[in-house]
Structures are given as C-alpha cells and as structure tokens.
Amino acid sequence: MADVNRTWVLARRPHGTDFTGALELSDGVVPELAEGEVLVRNALLSLDAGTRMWMNPREDSYSPPTPLGSPVIGMVLGTVVASRHPDFRQGDLVRAYGQWSDYSVCQPDVAYAERLSWRLDDLRQYLAVFGPNGWTAYLGVLEYTQTKPGDTFVVSAASGVTGALAGQIAKQHGCRVVGITGSAAKCAWIVDELGFDAAIDYRSEDVSEALARLCPEGIDVYFDNVGGDILDAAMANMALFGRVGICGLIVNYDKDEPIPGPYKFDQILMKRLTLVGFFSPDFYHRGPDVDRKMRPWYEAGKLKMEFDVTEGLENTLDAYAKLFNSAKVGKSLVQLEELRP
Ligand SMILES: NC(=O)c1ccc[n+]([C@@H]2O[C@H](COP(=O)([O-])OP(=O)(O)OC[C@H]3O[C@@H](n4cnc5c(N)ncnc54)[C@H](OP(=O)(O)O)[C@@H]3O)[C@@H](O)[C@H]2O)c1
Structure with missing residues (x-):
C-alpha cells in the first residue's frame, strides 16, 4: 500500500469554475481506521454536478456545505484494502461516499456504502447506468x-x-x-x-x-x-x-x-x-430493484453511455470544470487505477 494519500481539500469557496483557485491537493498519510470504518483504494471518482453545490456556503441546500479545510466528498468506486466493519472485507468492490483522494475512509453506518459484484461487463457502469x-x-x-x-x-x-x-x-x-x-x-x-x-x-x-x-x-x-x-x-x-x-x-x-x-x-x-x-x-435503497428493471434494456443495447475518463487524481479539477463548460459527453470519471478482482 502506498503510504501517501493525496486529497483534494476545499481551501476557499470557488467562484464560477475557478476550481484551481479554491481546491488544493494535499499530501497526507493513509488514515488509521476507527471502529466501523472501511478503507477503500479509489479506482474511479464519479464527477457529479451536485458536488459543486456543497462547495458553496449555502445553508438551505439539500446537503450542508463542505467545511473549508476538509476533503471534497464524492461517490467513488474502489476496492477495500482494510476494514473495521463486519460487512466489508479486504478485496470487496464497493461504491460509496468517499473522498477525492487516493484512498477513501468510508463509514457504512453513517453514509452510503455498498458492496458490489465484479460480474458487470463494464464496471464503470456502476457509476452510470447501474448507479x-x-x-x-x-x-x-x-x-x-x-x-x-x-x-x-x-x-x-x-x-x-x-x-x-x-x-x-x-x-x-x-x-x-x-x-x-x-x-x-x-x-x-x-x-x-x-x-x-x-x-x-x-x-x-x-x-x-x-x-x-x-x-x-x-x-x-x-x-x-x-x-x-x-x-x-x-x-x-x-x-x-x-x-x-x-x-x-x-x-x-x-x-x-x-x-x-x-x-x-x-x-x-x-x-x-x-x-x-x-x-x-432518498431512493438509494431502491437501487438493486431499479437495476434489475433496467438490465434487460442495457443487455439489449438500449441504454448506451459514453464515458469521459480523465487519468490521474492530479487532473481532477480540469475534468470537473468540463461539466460546467459543455466540454464533455456522457459520464465524467477520474481513473486512478485499473479495477481488478
Ligand atoms: N436530483 C438528483 O438526485 C440528481 C442526481 C444526479 C444528477 N442530478 C442533476 O442532473 C444534472 C446533470 O448532472 P450530472 O451529474 O448528470 O452531470 P452531466 O449531465 O453529465 O453534466 C452536466 C451537463 O450539464 C450541462 N450544462 C452545464 N452547464 C449548463 C448550462 N449553463 N446550461 C445548459 N446546460 C448546461 C452540460 O451539457 P451541455 O454540453 O449540453 O451544455 C453538461 O454535460 C445536474 O443538474 C445534477 O444536479 C440530480
């Protein structure tokens, strides 16, 4: 396990799409886990438009603002490298609320985290059609x-x-x-x-x-x-x-x-x-049921998706700005490593 954990931290509130003026990539150590936590090695970061809202100081949004000095939170797909939670084991593939970083500390009893099967033909679809x-x-x-x-x-x-x-x-x-x-x-x-x-x-x-x-x-x-x-x-x-x-x-x-x-x-x-x-x-708990209903359409080629994949955590901000300036098609992801069972 690499002993450095790089993390995008919200240093200042951004104006417009000036993410480079607001976020800083900080070097830290891989965190020690508390009871109930899971350490995930991030393979893919899901870039979601809604994350931009949490960077604002608005108190009347659907989620509280990200405090200055804290990591940017987002959906990630990755593998468990250490666990102090009884339902998660090393090697599990998970989708969870994590951090824009090399490793995510996930708290399945507090925020969404789900173990997934390795069998989907294109694992990126866990952050698109089946997500x-x-x-x-x-x-x-x-x-x-x-x-x-x-x-x-x-x-x-x-x-x-x-x-x-x-x-x-x-x-x-x-x-x-x-x-x-x-x-x-x-x-x-x-x-x-x-x-x-x-x-x-x-x-x-x-x-x-x-x-x-x-x-x-x-x-x-x-x-x-x-x-x-x-x-x-x-x-x-x-x-x-x-x-x-x-x-x-x-x-x-x-x-x-x-x-x-x-x-x-x-x-x-x-x-x-x-x-x-x-x-x-509000409806994450219904995900497996919705996945079952969409699967026949997906397998018949009726639910298509392009991916705009950017390599490297250090390039996250440029990739994220593309959501707001019409510079991409389909689902935006940052890839940190290849997913292997
Ligand atoms: N309610 C929920 O739970 C939920 C869940 C997921 C997403 N969403 C919402 O769905 C929307 C899309 O988000 P996403 O994460 O799926 O990202 P996305 O659609 O993959 O990317 C954002 C898209 O927004 C368009 N856009 C950006 N600025 C625009 C503007 N000023 N005027 C018109 N179009 C603009 C761009 O398309 P063009 O290239 O066409 O400009 C861009 O492709 C967001 O509003 C997001 O909050 C809501």
Whole structure:
C-alpha cells in the first residue's frame, strides 16, 4: 500500500469554475481506521454536478456545505484494502461516499456504502447506468413525473449522464423524446446513437421557438437538469396537465447567488402543471430493484453511455470544470487505477 494519500481539500469557496483557485491537493498519510470504518483504494471518482453545490456556503441546500479545510466528498468506486466493519472485507468492490483522494475512509453506518459484484461487463457502469444517475433517471421518468407511453418528453442536459439516461428510458417507455444540449455534435449523438426523436442546440437555437416547433401539442413531461432560461422555455411550451420534474438546476450551482426564476411561474396555474423535485439519496435503497428493471434494456443495447475518463487524481479539477463548460459527453470519471478482482 502506498503510504501517501493525496486529497483534494476545499481551501476557499470557488467562484464560477475557478476550481484551481479554491481546491488544493494535499499530501497526507493513509488514515488509521476507527471502529466501523472501511478503507477503500479509489479506482474511479464519479464527477457529479451536485458536488459543486456543497462547495458553496449555502445553508438551505439539500446537503450542508463542505467545511473549508476538509476533503471534497464524492461517490467513488474502489476496492477495500482494510476494514473495521463486519460487512466489508479486504478485496470487496464497493461504491460509496468517499473522498477525492487516493484512498477513501468510508463509514457504512453513517453514509452510503455498498458492496458490489465484479460480474458487470463494464464496471464503470456502476457509476452510470447501474448507479445513482441511472436510478435518478429511471425513477424521475417513471415515478416522479408519472411519464406515460405516448407522452412528449423533453429533457435538458441531454448529452450528460442523467439526461441521456432519462431520454433513453422515456424512449423505452414509448415516449416521443426531445433532448436539449449544447452543440450540433451532441445533438447528433443523442439522435443518431441514443435514438432520441429530435434535439435542440441551446447555444445556437431559440429554445422556446424550437420547442414550439418540435412539440406542437405541448410538452407532457419536462425533465429539467438545468433551470434558468431553458426551464422558462419549457414552461412556456407545456401541455395542459403537464409534469415538470426538477432533477437539477446546474445553471445555479456555480453562481454566488441562485439566479431568480422561473419567470413563467404562472404557467403552473394556466396549464394546471405539476412540479416535482427528487433527490437520489432518498431512493438509494431502491437501487438493486431499479437495476434489475433496467438490465434487460442495457443487455439489449438500449441504454448506451459514453464515458469521459480523465487519468490521474492530479487532473481532477480540469475534468470537473468540463461539466460546467459543455466540454464533455456522457459520464465524467477520474481513473486512478485499473479495477481488478
Ligand atoms: N436530483 C438528483 O438526485 C440528481 C442526481 C444526479 C444528477 N442530478 C442533476 O442532473 C444534472 C446533470 O448532472 P450530472 O451529474 O448528470 O452531470 P452531466 O449531465 O453529465 O453534466 C452536466 C451537463 O450539464 C450541462 N450544462 C452545464 N452547464 C449548463 C448550462 N449553463 N446550461 C445548459 N446546460 C448546461 C452540460 O451539457 P451541455 O454540453 O449540453 O451544455 C453538461 O454535460 C445536474 O443538474 C445534477 O444536479 C440530480
């Protein structure tokens, strides 16, 4: 075991995507475990948009802010190298809340940690289709927004992991699916590779006009990953009794203050809309059940995913900024080492 444990520490609150000005890579020793803890050698770090929110000092978010001077917390996939927890053994493959570091100290009785099988064909999918993003997409589409076959379904951040899965799940469920994303190439990917019916490039098109053209009967379900102007454009084009699922509001995350809106709030009354928010830790316990339901689609090639993999812990910040500046497709990961049973 290497005796140095490098860790990304939140030294200052970031402004925008200036992560290099806010986070520092500190050298430490591999921690000693307390009773109930598990030491995981991180193989993959999951880069999640929501992590940016914890870097802000907001007290009214769904998780408390990361205290200055502490490690950045995130979902990791890795192997157990030491355990003082009865349910985890050396060599186990685990997905858990850990740290952006070489090793994670996990506390399974306090925060999410789960032992996994080594049998999945592509272990990266434990952080994509068969992980919190997949569960959020599945339950967001089929339960929270009550999406029905035949619905016109629109999703934003459609070339990112959660949006790409939500659109593919809606498609499998018999919907007409329109995705909103940030370039012509990404539009081509979601239509040609993922099977969406249509795509809108929010950087070069008027989103409201494009939605009106592509959804002439109105949008039955809008799965929002973005907020801001795109949420307003969708609100203006909803069908009567439509549903809006608030999965994420990424335009807010790197702002010092949340941006105001939606300005089309009155459409909730005019169109008798239902708005619903959902948050994956509320349903982590349902993950195995959702995985079983998605497996046939995955095995039939109906749930596809690209991976944007960056090698090396030291390159984490550049990789993370790509979530906010439209510089990647699919699921973002940092790879620290190869996973081997
Ligand atoms: N509720 C939950 O439990 C839950 C769970 C997972 C994720 N989420 C939410 O889902 C959303 C996506 O997160 P993710 O982790 O899956 O990351 P992701 O979608 O893989 O990456 C973020 C995507 O957001 C898009 N984006 C960034 N800034 C934007 C802007 N200003 N306007 C429009 N699009 C923008 C980018 O796509 P383009 O290239 O198209 O610009 C980027 O690909 C986030 O809002 C996140 O909070 C929520």
